[in-house]
Amino acid sequence: MTADDSFGRLDDDDYPAYTMGRAAEMLGTTQGFLRAIGEARLITPLRSKGGHRRYSRYQLRIAARARELVDQGTPIESACRIIILEDQLEEAQRINAEFRRDTGSVSTPGQTDPAPERTASPR
Numbered sequence: 001m002t003a004d005d006s007f008g009r010l011d012d013d014d015y016p017a018y019t020m021g022r023a024a025e026m027l028g029t030t031q032g033f034l035r036a037i038g039e040a041r042l043i044t045p046l047r048s049k050g051g052h053r054r055y056s057r058y059q060l061r062i063a064a065r066a067r068e069l070v071d072q073g074t075p076i077e078s079a080c081r082i083i084i085l086e087d088q089l090e091e092a093q094r095i096n097a098e099f100r101r102d103t104g105s106v107s108t109p110g111q112t113d114p115a116p117e118r119t120a121s122p123r
Contacts, residue, residue, distance in 0.1 A: 014056045015057075016056050019054060020052065023060055027067055033063075033067065041080070
């Protein structure tokens with residue numbers, strides 16, 4: 001890989017450009033915190049050839065969200081679960097919006113379909 005290739009990859013949100021020490025410093029947290037969210041499977045850092053953890057900018061944003069929740073008093077395991085559920089909800093909403101667009105539906109995310117009109121039943 002040439003220097004030009006390396007610089008181009010730095011714009012990639014998924015490129016594992018940050019060491020554990022640098023990631024912890026950027027987040028204002030400890031390396032132990034990064035290990036803990038890794039053990040909770042919130043993020044899975046890539047490993048260098050030497051076995052060192054490397055984090056992407058995307059992973060750092062997730063870790064920052066976890067730190068925010070933990071700083072508010074949420075247990076780390078719960079914070080990780082909340083973030084996973086938020087991510088799943090966002091993905092489901094994206095898929096629903098895509099489906100609506102593909103099928104020509106006019107309802108917007110969060111909007112429920114109106115109840116069908118009821119007709120009076122004969123007595």
